[in-house]
Amino acid sequence: MNAGRTARERARAELTEEIKTAARQQLATVGAEALSLRAISRELGMVSSALYRYFASRDELLTALIIDAYDALGAAAEAAPSGGDPVDDWIAVYAAVRDWARANPQEYALIYGSPISGYQAPQTTVQPASRVPLLLLGLLQRAQASGRLVTPPDAPSPSGALAQQTEVLVALAPDVPPAVLVRTVIVWTQLFGMLSFELFGQLVGSMDPADEFFASASRQMAAFVGLS
Amino acid sequence: MNAGRTARERARAELTEEIKTAARQQLATVGAEALSLRAISRELGMVSSALYRYFASRDELLTALIIDAYDALGAAAEAAPSGGDPVDDWIAVYAAVRDWARANPQEYALIYGSPISGYQAPQTTVQPASRVPLLLLGLLQRAQASGRLVTPPDAPSPSGALAQQTEVLVALAPDVPPAVLVRTVIVWTQLFGMLSFELFGQLVGSMDPADEFFASASRQMAAFVGLS
DNA sequence: ACAGAAACGAGAGCAGTGCTCTTGACAGTG
DNA sequence: CACTGTCAAGAGCACTGCTCTCGTTTCTGT
Structure with missing residues (x-):
């Protein structure tokens, strides 16, 4: 259904994964509750507000990381x-x-x-x-x-x-x-x-x-x- | 040895206990990592910087709470x-x-x-x-x-x-x-x-x-x- | 008893946070 | 080509821990 239809969708899926990877890296160093959206966005060279196009909130990012961890x-x-x-x-x-x-x-x-x-x-x-x-x-x-x-x-x-x-x-x-x-x-x-x-x-x-x-x-x- | 010698020391011990009590109350409602020194100080009617006379850092307050909990x-x-x-x-x-x-x-x-x-x-x-x-x-x-x-x-x-x-x-x-x-x-x-x-x-x-x-x-x- | 030292609360300020809102640029579709 | 929805950017809000300075209060050694 969503197997990379348009270029937009593919780019979105890719960037979503990149965000999670950066988040995991930060998780490994500073811990869960110190996980900062701004730091992640800095790492990826984007602005913090842009992350909200991919995850509605910090909690939603955490949920994704939790599911991945399980x-x-x-x-x-x-x-x-x-x-x-x-x-x-x-x-x-x-x-x-x-x-x-x-x-x-x-x-x-x-x-x-x-x-x-x-x-x-x-x-x-x-x-x-x-x-x-x-x-x-x-x-x-x-x-x-x-x-x-x-x-x-x-x-x-x-x-x-x-x-x-x-x-x-x-x-x-x-x-x-x-x-x-x-x-x-x-x-x-x-x-x-x-x-x-x-x-x-x-x-x-x-x-x-x-x-x-x-x-x-x-x-x-x-x-x-x-x-x- | 330190059974309330001077008035200052007694006041200090009392206020230290009050801070911990307020911290415990906040702990019970918002959790450990959301524990805010400013919120504690607000509750006690003092200014946040004043807390640093009693606990050198947030970590030190946490340590006191941890020991009390154990x-x-x-x-x-x-x-x-x-x-x-x-x-x-x-x-x-x-x-x-x-x-x-x-x-x-x-x-x-x-x-x-x-x-x-x-x-x-x-x-x-x-x-x-x-x-x-x-x-x-x-x-x-x-x-x-x-x-x-x-x-x-x-x-x-x-x-x-x-x-x-x-x-x-x-x-x-x-x-x-x-x-x-x-x-x-x-x-x-x-x-x-x-x-x-x-x-x-x-x-x-x-x-x-x-x-x-x-x-x-x-x-x-x-x-x-x-x-x- | 009194001067110096130590402790104190108040306030301003710094760098950082999550999150919201608006703005302007771009891609996909008719 | 024009329209529509998506996107990154940036400013801004309210908050955080923490530091520094200020004038005041309290204790202490002489």
Whole structure:
């Protein structure tokens, strides 16, 4: 539909991409909340008001960057080496997520740090945001099919409202037992809690550098959800 | 030593506290990075430059707020009801931390969200920051003494660099086995990952509201470190 | 008790920000 | 060719953190 019809449209798409690239560069150096439209326009040799032809506001630019970041992280996680062994695959996903986060700390902070004040994330971000959890769920679903997922005996089956909330995940991975699905959410939060602590400097003084701790946690979390 | 010697010193301490209170109010409404010295000064009926007599920079004010937030969270966690049963106490600490975070989301974001751009946390913050982990370690140490801590059989003992890093924790809780100490760091990161996801809106669409999920996770994490 | 030092609030000013509005130039279509 | 919509440019608004100077108040050493 919009595959570069007129010269105008092509130029517009190109410049939009250039703006995002410049914004990402500035993001990497000064951080998210210090991102300045004027600085971006200066970098591109244009005037600040011209940017508003491409992004209606600073928030809209941020939204585009957030979606791009989620997509980049999702792509990095999905590109993790998959050798077939569920535990190894699980650990590879963890490592890929960590590698991407360490390589793009500001973009990581953009999506998993504190929300930007006055900024409301639009619905458009939730689909790219769910790529990593979906990847983990798919991995568990396949492991279950191949008999490599053994529900831990001490994993309590959810009841009440928790069981109801788990239904959303059951629809995505129907063969994975609800008790494991709850644990999946637990380890999902653990993964990003661990990464945030490492990147935001909370581990300094204890588990920093975090390579070995991360490796141990990955493996223990794989066992925690029942992978073997 | 500095218990209000001269009138000047008393006035200074009072005004310093007033500034922080006004800053906290503004923090709660507009967020951390939108915190404006001019707005604070306006609120207090003084001129912006006068604030610089009390805080050398915006960063210094932020540091004071960060330390206060860590201390408030630490105090809230330490004030959790302690009935003697280790599992119940553990869950009570979790609940107290969550309650404080939900009651003070902006202050939570200030200390556990993305670091503020261009802001370097000084060494002064690490001691208040470690109150919650120290509390958990103390709980485990006491549970161990009363035989309520059973090292999980599948918890791997750390080796290599990880074992060395664990030494810091061994010094704090000498009776707790290293394997449990590593798991303590894991659950510590899980707790704040879970809280960040809840507060920053990452759970919307799955485990939100998170009350039951949080309760289940607290209990499962207590079991994960070996409490019984 | 009193002079000097230190601390203080007020105000002006600098360089920067996001964003709006108007103006004039250009490209695409009839 | 003329019309229409898109574009970059620039001025301007209200705001920010921060610095400097000013006259005043408060503390302190003698």
